[in-house]
Amino acid sequence: xxxxxxxxxxxxxxxxxxxxxxxxxxxxxxxxxxxxxxxxxxxxxxxxxxxxxxxxxxxxxxxxxxxxxxxxxxxxxxxxxxxxxxxxxxxxxxxxxxxxxxxxxxxxxxxxxxxxxxxxxxxxxxxxxxxxxxxxxxxxxxxxxxxxxxxxxxxxxxxxxxxxxxxxxxxxxxxxxxxxxxxxxxxxxxxxxxxxxxxxxxxxxxxxxxxxxxxxxxxxxxxxxxxxxxxxxxxxxxxxxxxxxxxxxxxxxxxxxxxxxxxxxxxxxxxxxxxxxxxxxxxxxxxxxxxxxxxxxxxxxxxxxxxxxxxxxxxxxxxxxxxxxxxxxxxxxxxxxxxxxxxxxxxxxxxxxxxxxxxxxxxxxxxxxxxxxxxxxxxxxxxxxxxxxxxxxxxxxxxxxxxxxxxxxxxxxxxxxxxxxxxxxxxxxxxxxxxxxxxxxxxxxxxxxxxxxxxxxxxxxxxxxxxxxxxxxxxxxxxxxxxxxxxxxxxxxxxxxxxxxxxxxxxxxxxxxxxxxxxxxxxxxxxxxxxxxxxxxxxxxxxxxxxxxxxxxxxxxxxxxxxxxxxxxxxxxxxxxx
Numbered sequence: 261x262x263x264x265x266x267x268x269x270x271x272x273x274x275x276x277x278x279x280x281x282x283x284x285x286x287x288x289x290x291x292x293x294x295x296x297x298x299x300x301x302x303x304x305x306x307x308x309x310x311x312x313x314x315x316x317x318x319x320x321x322x323x324x325x326x327x328x329x330x331x332x333x334x335x336x337x338x339x340x341x342x343x344x345x346x347x348x349x350x351x352x353x354x355x356x357x358x359x360x361x362x363x364x365x366x367x368x369x370x371x372x373x374x375x376x377x378x379x380x381x382x383x384x385x386x387x388x389x390x391x392x393x394x395x396x397x398x399x400x401x402x403x404x405x406x407x408x409x410x411x412x413x414x415x416x417x418x419x420x421x422x423x424x425x426x427x428x429x430x431x432x433x434x435x436x437x438x439x440x441x442x443x444x445x446x447x448x449x450x451x452x453x454x455x456x457x458x459x460x461x462x463x464x465x466x467x468x469x470x471x472x473x474x475x476x477x478x479x480x481x482x483x484x485x486x487x488x489x490x491x492x493x494x495x496x497x498x499x500x501x502x503x504x505x506x507x508x509x510x511x512x513x514x515x516x517x518x519x520x521x522x523x524x525x526x527x528x529x530x531x532x533x534x535x536x537x538x539x540x541x542x543x544x545x546x547x548x549x550x551x552x553x554x555x556x557x558x559x560x561x562x563x564x565x566x567x568x569x570x571x572x573x574x575x576x577x578x579x580x581x582x583x584x585x586x587x588x589x590x591x592x593x594x595x596x597x598x599x600x601x602x603x604x605x606x607x608x609x610x611x612x613x614x615x616x617x618x619x620x621x622x623x624x625x626x627x628x629x630x631x632x633x634x635x636x637x638x639x640x641x642x643x644x645x646x647x648x649x650x651x652x653x654x655x656x657x658x659x660x661x662x663x664x665x666x667x668x669x670x671x672x673x674x675x676x677x678x679x680x681x682x683x684x685x686x687x688x689x690x691x692x693x694x695x696x697x698x699x700x701x702x703x704x705x706x707x708x709x710x711x712x713x714x715x716x717x718x719x720x721x722x723x724x725x726x727x728x729x730x731x732x733x734x735x736x737x738x739x740x741x742x743x744x745x746x747x748x749x750x751x752x753x754x755x756x757x758x759x760x761x762x763x764x765x766x767x768x769x770x771x772x773x774x775x776x777x778x779x780x781x782x783x784x785x786x787x788x789x790x791x792x793x794x795x796x797x798x799x800x801x802x803x804x805x806x807x808x809x810x811x812x813x814x815x816x817x818x819x820x821x822x823x824x825x826x827x828x829x830x831x832x833x834x835x836x837x838x
Contacts, residue, residue: 262644264728264834266765266814269293283745286752289733289762300502301752303509305483307502311461314454315442320417320433321462325469327392328360335390336365337377338564339397339451340555342548346492347396347419347452349521349567350485354459357480358466364388367560370630371654375689375698377405382412390414397421397451400436401691403429419455421498422691423673446503452492453507456485486511487520488567490754494540495548497695499758508540508754523566526579527551537821540754541761550579553586556630589631596627596635600649604639618726619675619717620647621710623660627651633663633696640665644728646672646717648699650706659688660706663698669725670717672697679712686712730834732765732814738789743828746817765814767838768794770807781807783832795820796830808837 271291278287278298295301311317327334334355338348348365355363366385368374373381376398382405385393392415395402399418406416406429416431423438435458437444449457459482466472472479490511493504500508514520515528515538524547528535531546554563562585566578600622608616620643627635632649640647648664666672673692676699680687686709690699701709755761768785771793776782781801785794796815801807813835820829 332391333362340560342495342551344397377402382408494543500756522575526575530579623650798832
């Protein structure tokens with residue numbers, strides 16, 4: 261495996277005049293992320309791309325309008341991840357605000373229905389007698405499921421953001437920014453973002469028709485849904501382009517003001533975060549995993565109910581339950597990752613680095629299908645090459661379900677499409693994005709698939725892409741080790757995919773260190789140009805050896821606010837001998 265290389269981002273000067281309140285370091289950080297003017301960090305909702313620019317919107321809203329006016333039963337079919345759960349909650353809350361009287365939901369069971377709107381799920385929901393199915397965060401590949409619903413006289417509106425295949429399902433309307441030819445400027449909307457846009461367009465249609473002019477109807481404020489939109493967008497790891505940053509920042513403002521839904525506030529409390537300082541990182545690493553855990557190990561209905569309830573007590577009960585499920589998930593994940601690392605170690609010991617696959621496929625018969633994506637993610641980080649982890653689809657099943665994670669420069673879903681083109685029928689299903697994808701295949705053909713995937717990866721991945729690179733924003737001047745700058749950085753994002761949280765690097769002398777728990781390091785660091793020592797922590801940084809006396813560290817400028825007292829603290833992400 262190749263050694264990690266530290267590279268500094270290049271900030272391109274824009275010539276724009278920035279407000280004095282924006283710290284020069286922050287201006288440099290923005291410039292390194294392509295932000296050229298102060299307007300590009302003004303996250304005002306008025307700057308959102310207009311909903312009517314999404315393809316299929318008029319047809320979808322026409323069908324939803326008719327369903328609301330005639331009191332038809334609208335059934336939301338979500339997905340079993342945080343994007344699908346928040347999107348389902350947004351759809352239900354939003355449609356009710358707009359006047360729908362009969363709205364319910366159904367989420368497929370990962371183990372009995374498979375993914376999305378499948379024929380098996382259609383059979384399950386027939387007794388509910390829906391007039392209209394609206395998919396959220398799924399449906400673009402549900403050809404058989406849509407056809408089954410239509411055969412039973414049920415209309416289907418697909419709202420999704422996943423990449424389509426060669427053909428589209430026979431739905432009554434499809435809203436997806438990634439459908440070929442759709443002119444929507446942002447392709448990065450999450451599933452929850454797409455359905456929120458549908459609600460915005462539907463409200464405009466109802467407004468124009470006079471729907472809200474009666475004594476008993478008032479035009480609803482759909483911004484009340486933005487905390488859920490923010491949570492789903494961040495948790496789904498979609499790129500935080502400008503449009504998504506507007507949505508996420510608006511949702512974070514609601515949470516910080518204590519105006520979020522009861523479930524989101526309860527999840528913040530259960531994760532031991534403060535609503536006043538919650539940021540996108542908290543959504544992605546604390547709240548999102550709790551919602552996801554329900555879909556991975558139990559039933560995603562638990563997560564959706566937490567997001568739908570308006571009873572704070574019930575929300576706390578569900579948030580606590582999700583926290584306990586997430587703890588179980590973490591333990592199971594740690595075991596599976598350890599097994600995966602052992603498999604890698606055995607291969608390297610027998611065959612060496614040169615023979616190691618570029619596209620890695622791992623499988624253990626006892627692995628849990630709900631956790632393989634997390635295993636792939638962890639091992640992808642450590643191996644710095646695309647990883648697909650597989651598990652049995654169920655007890656006594658001859659099918660495997662797999663989830664993959666990729667590295668920058670290798671489009672995972674397109675790679676699977678190439679495997680499918682070369683070996684038709686090898687996979688029974690596949691789909692996803694550039695950085696994450698899922699698939700199913702017969703257990704007996706695992707070896708064929710592993711060889712085919714590695715061959716495609718070897719063709720598409722040059723040696724330079726296998727070099728793990730940690731990008732930083734360079735050094736800080738001594739006066740920039742400052743609590744005020746740390747506060748600005750905390751709220752200056754929202755930071756996330758393709759708009760990364762600021763990291764800095766420099767050399768320090770380790771004047772003292774000690775263990776926190778078994779694996780965490782507490783460090784006292786001194787910079788050559790500073791007299792004072794800096795407090796620092798590195799979670800998971802202890803591997804049995806003391807840190808070098810002189811280190812090069814990659815770190816975030818963080819804040820320790822234990823017991824309500826703020827102090828500057830470096831959060832170290834990587835150290836190496838200087």
